[in-house]
Amino acid sequence: MRSGRILLAALAAGVLTLAGCGGDGGGDSAGGGPGGLTVPKIDKLAALGAGEGEVNVVSWAGYVEDGSTDKSVDWVTGFEKETGCQVNNKIAGTSDEMVALMKTGEYDVVSASGDASLRLIYGGDVAPVNTDLLSNYKDVFEGLKNKAWNSVDGVPYGAPHGRGANLLMYRTDTVTPAPTSWSAVFDPASPHKGKITAYDSPIYIADAALYLMKTKPELNIKNPYALDDTQFQAAVDLLKQQNELIGEYWSDYTKEVQAFKAGNSVLGTTWQVITNLTKADGAPVEAILPTEGATGWSDTWMVSAKAKHPNCAYLWMNHIISPKANAGVAEWFGEAPSNKLSCAETKDPNHCATFHAEDEAYFEQVWYWTTPLAQCIDGRKDVTCKDYSAWTQAWTTIKG
């Protein structure tokens, strides 16, 4: 028993020491963001100089391919030869990981999604981008420039990369008539109870909010990522009710492809690339953009505020949104390219049509993923909104 007491004492000592160190750092917790706070003042690069010989990149898997995954997929080697900038790529698994990596200051550019980009901007981790130095920027679709997630007060913070919508997929042999609305996945009397699927992430609450935005105007939801207490509760209640219908939630795409092939799932949210893969495997599925619109994602290449290789970083950003490289990424990853001229460069001539790259009307119905913050991002000042950690905890209660 004596050894037990020593162990306990050691543990207690450790805890006390750590608690002692833990005192500092609490003071700078007053965070900020849209609706009050200002962006850290960081100068953009004024003129392009000579390359520094290398560039450190943080990216999503599949965005920076140098032929090592698949010999025919390579848009890095040519760039390295042309500019002399050696590309060192670090793949991040989640948006949170991307933010953490960029905070180290060791990386020059990052392919941030909309749920990370504002955090990087307000955290002072990325610098405004001088778009005059990017010769390909003029060919980027207007619908992607100066948006809420990649610019602040009209100042652009990056080069738009690609985008996609979260669609509604269904099996054509079992789901008849074909659905046109998200009500198909929320209807408590659905004949497909137990075979409906939904994206397994707190951000899916926005899908319910989007549906309520159109079907319950009295809730007055203006933006599915800015929900006050009442609006949030309504979305959570809707999802709790939907939980009865769900067979399983999906988070990785292989899981969903297999579930739709086997028929364990017949109806639910999807990405275009998943639909293509499921179809390629011979399953009778279709995907639509429902009448209410949809949530979606859009990525942006951003340059670090502490970039050690800013010139190579600009050269890289310009290269990755160039028609050829952009087409390569869009096809390899399965998304709509951001450059207008990319559509002529894709191996599959229908790629842009399949992913609605040129269809601005289509993307006007898409609400891109954005981090929910306590400061409402729809501009309301009189209420506080639910932040992402509240969304996560609610997601736990929804799944039960």
Added chain:
Amino acid sequence: MARLGSYLHRHPRLRLAGLLSAPLLWLVVAYLGALAVLLVSAFWTVNGFTGEVVRQFSLGNFRTILTEEVYRNVALRSLGVAAAVTVICVVVAVPMAFFMAKVAAARSRHWLVIAILTPLWASYLVKAYAWRILLANNGPMDTLFGGPGYGLPATILVLAYMWLPYMILPVYAGLERLPDSLLEASADLGARAGRTFRSVILPILIPSVFAGSIFTFSLSLGDYITVQIVGGKTQLIGNLVYANIGAANNLPFAAAIATVPVLIMVIYLLAVRRSGALEEL
């Protein structure tokens, strides 16, 4: 070198310190240190916007866990899964281990042990996805038994498959230590099979089974991958931890949830300590 040797010879305490400093450092810094960080950070919170940890003492995380019904339900569900997995493993492992230790010929024994170990050579993920295909609609399990599909029963089934070797091996090791002569002596003294089992085998078996159950129980309690793959919409404690770290970057809340299985395991270990199971590990 020789001088150092003789110096150490004259100072036994220094000798001991030299021998133990590396493992002690490992134990205190890496092992207890990580546990302490876990316990301490459970009392912190996270700034919702910057995602940075706010190092101020707060009981908020524990209040949420205790007051929200969902956490109680998930904890009880995880406990039930861990118990069911353990029971299944015991039922399958005891006859198997008995056969290996007492019935099978000595030279086939090590082949049997290798056969038990082979599933451990394959990646956990591959096995879980293989089960996902086995359990799919119109898959082998569905055709043969009409279910169970994806959900809680599937989770228990697959976890029991995953952890079975961890139950068989300690039980086999325990039974192997039981001399055959004891069984023969028991028979010579007139005991029937039932009496021999109760008086000779069971006292060896029980601590071994508890030793195995510590593995199956704690591994099931912490698992989140299997349930994510074959669990349908079920969530266990591991999923809650993962969701709070992976999606929300809320390490303090995840740490607070992680104290639940730690607490359950401490209670479990205290309960099985009396049986002598800890000596069997």
